[in-house]
Amino acid sequence: MIDWKRKLSSRKFWALLAGLATSILVLTNANNDTITKVVAVITATGSVVGYMFSEAYVDGKAVDEANNNPTAVVNINSEKPL
Numbered sequence: 001m002i003d004w005k006r007k008l009s010s011r012k013f014w015a016l017l018a019g020l021a022t023s024i025l026v027l028t029n030a031n032n033d034t035i036t037k038v039v040a041v042i043t044a045t046g047s048v049v050g051y052m053f054s055e056a057y058v059d060g061k062a063v064d065e066a067n068n069n070p071t072a073v074v075n076i077n078s079e080k081p082l
Contacts, residue, residue, distance in 0.1 A: 009053040014046025 007013050018039045025035045 005053060009050045011046065011050065014043060014050075017046070018042045 021038050021042055022035055025038060030038075
């Protein structure tokens with residue numbers, strides 16, 4: 001089974017999509033401006049998705065820490081109790 005969360009947060013996956021889109025656009029004789037814009041959108045989307053998954057991971061670890069030690073105050077930015 002494909003682990004989509006891991007796949008979508010992979011920089012290699014987004015580089016693959018950008019390369020594939022570039023190849024298809026060149027094959028269809030798209031102009032350079034169009035190719036640049038499409039690749040920019042793909043890489044920006046990859047950055048946002050990667051950031052979202054990494055923040056979700058950090059938040060999940062903070063919740064786990066709080067559940068395991070309910071008297072501790074947790075700083076969600078460092079994943080360590082204060």
